[in-house]
Amino acid sequence: MSTPSPAGTARPAQDVLNPTPEYLAFWRERHICTLTTHRPDGSPHVVPVGVTYDPEAGLARVISNKNSKKVRNVLASQGGPQGGARVAVCQLEGRRWATLEGRAVVRTDEAAVAEAVRRYAERYGRMPSPNPDRVVVEISLDRAMGRA
Numbered sequence: 020m021s022t023p024s025p026a027g028t029a030r031p032a033q034d035v036l037n038p039t040p041e042y043l044a045f046w047r048e049r050h051i052c053t054l055t056t057h058r059p060d061g062s063p064h065v066v067p068v069g070v071t072y073d074p075e076a077g078l079a080r081v082i083s084n085k086n087s088k089k090v091r092n093v094l095a096s097q098g099g100p101q102g103g104a105r106v107a108v109c110q111l112e113g114r115r116w117a118t119l120e121g122r123a124v125v126r127t128d129e130a131a132v133a134e135a136v137r138r139y140a141e142r143y144g145r146m147p148s149p150n151p152d153r154v155v156v157e158i159s160l161d162r163a164m165g166r167a
Contacts, residue, residue, distance in 0.1 A: 033163035045167035046072040056092035071138035117165030
């Protein structure tokens, strides 16, 4: 499925579990991304983050401090009828861009946080400093789009 862009070129949707090699390669490059969550009043909260994409599991992960606004936004929404807060992560460079969307939950268990930190270090080429208040925002993906 694709939708026409204003310029008339197609912007194809990607298969979250089986993205094109170019799309996946773009998500493996070192880029600062954005995470969009929703405040309790429904307004968007957009912040810069590091994101890792795991198509085999259908997940994106963002490490964060448990007291951050983005984490509070997800926690405020994750108990809803859909089972998680609706969020999006995005990155761009020049004319290339990629967005992943899905339902986010906050994971605090040691194994989930360690896996997210490992993936972050692999993508961004550095181990984040120790943080006893670290959690992972884990996004179960249901939509991917972009042009890589």
